[in-house]
Amino acid sequence: MSLPRTLVAMMVAALGGEMAHAADASRQAATSPAALAIIVRDDTGRDVRLAAPARRIVTLSPHATELMVAAGAGDRLVGVDQNSDYPPEMKRLAQVGNPLNLDIERVLALKPDLIVAWDYAASGSTAGKLPMALLDSLGIAVFYSRPAVLADIPITLDRFGRLAGTDAVATPRAAQLRQQLQSLTATYAGQTPVRTFYQLSGQPIYTLNNRGIIGDALRLCGADNVFGTLPAAAPMVSVEGVLLANPQVIVVGASKGAGAAGAAGADGNAALAQWKAFAPGLTAAARGHLFVADADRMHRPGPRMIEETRTLCEHIDQARSPK
Template identity: 30%
Template sequence: MLLSASLPGMEANAQVSSAPAAAAITLTDARGRAVQLAAPPQRIVSLLPSLAESVCALGACTRIVGVDRYTTWPPALAHLPRLGGNLEPNIEAVLALRPDVVLISVASRAIGRLEALGLKVIALEPRTHAEVHGVLRTLATMLALPQGAEPVWARMEQGLAEAARAMPAQARGQRVYFEASRGPFAAGENSFIGETLARLGLVNIVPAALGPFPRLNPEYVVRADPDLLMGGVRSLGESREPYPGWSALRAMQSGRICRFAGAEADLVIRPGPRIAEAAMAMARCVQKVYP
């Protein structure tokens, strides 16, 4: 993902004494598309939860005026208009908010329609830790934050290190399967979830060659027979066998299953500024199943 920005020098505004005008900003989003903003946006619509979380982590929550229906954090956004799903948002509702910029998933089918209406659209969708860092840097530049994204990233790195230290010694090197969503869709080695698992000292049974979030045949997991299962309750179920044949898995038989529910289920599958918190949630569960 190419992430670049230029901040031209500020010019004097002859109409308002000698006060400097706001600097124009040019960003390149995940499509490789250059997006030009006349000034740092004051009215932001976010149509992807991780992007809203990132803007808030950078201290600009008050600039967000609308979000998609899946955005649940932070609580400060709870009162904002809900604009539908992130793939097919309510275009009229977005337009009515008069946003300076719309942050959106690369996969959204609404990008072309929003741009045709004259809206500025920045498409970003991180899949790795490095891309999460890059998105934070892009958003910090968009917001014209003098401190940039590095303080936020440094706290995230510190939190990841703390989560790794919290892992039980006997769990290190254990083979894990993480189900990102029902299908089963797995979190592979080269996804942000896979990278978090590696930071925790776990070994992913889904290699990078299969892609970040491949759809697997459930039999693949049976053959791999991981020591530990992780995923949301919606995927793995409360207690039942998630897929035929999985009752024979050593993880199922030993009860080494981390099922995340509610807000925690959202936390562990979102590639944003709360990756370290997700890592700690994983570590807490591993502590319970590897006492």
């Protein structure tokens, strides 16, 4: 039995009204504060939530400062830690100390809507935990950053772009960094391993194992880290231990700034001169494979670290060619 035309018309009108109401509700839900919130997971696994893109950012680590600038958010930075000196104009911003000695009052005076801090907890340290917890309790969003491998650098850049609403800058820049890493991987994959000693400091002598981001850079270059299997992240070693390992390449991480001291006060050239004295018994010294890596670039997991890794790989590769 067919329905009367009037009834059909009423049913269609009612259905149309319900659909319009549903569409309205859907639009309202899409534009609600909850739907517009920015949620980004940090390196501790916490979801950091912002109601809107961050406009006043404080960074408490040099790598975070560099990455925020690279992400196009340099104009959003209102304060930095005392060691953030790149780009140079960052030194003109308010300095708030560091997570170990943070000036809480100065941080609060800057009225940040986002703080980016190094994740010390990943290394088992409680350094900076109390001031960060205090800031978090005051309702200030805290994002913990600790890139563990080189591939984490473009990932972090993307995340910072989302937090600051600068994806248009961050996304293509992150893609460039990924391309650089892919190029390095393709170049050095399958190359003959080169026994390498990476020196972090001079007196006492500290090195690093394979688990950190510098260890990842060495691995990408095809280096066989002679102390890579030690349990400590930054083990102390002796001169005798280095001589016994007899690396083909020695790399010293030190600042290349004019007159500046390197990592932990060890001057790079002075450290290399000490190893030269052990030639010809020390292979790296005998063959001249002694290099300085710029600590300001290599020890800060930002875009410049990937560039410095290319230089590191080129140095290591020289040891593959007989002299």
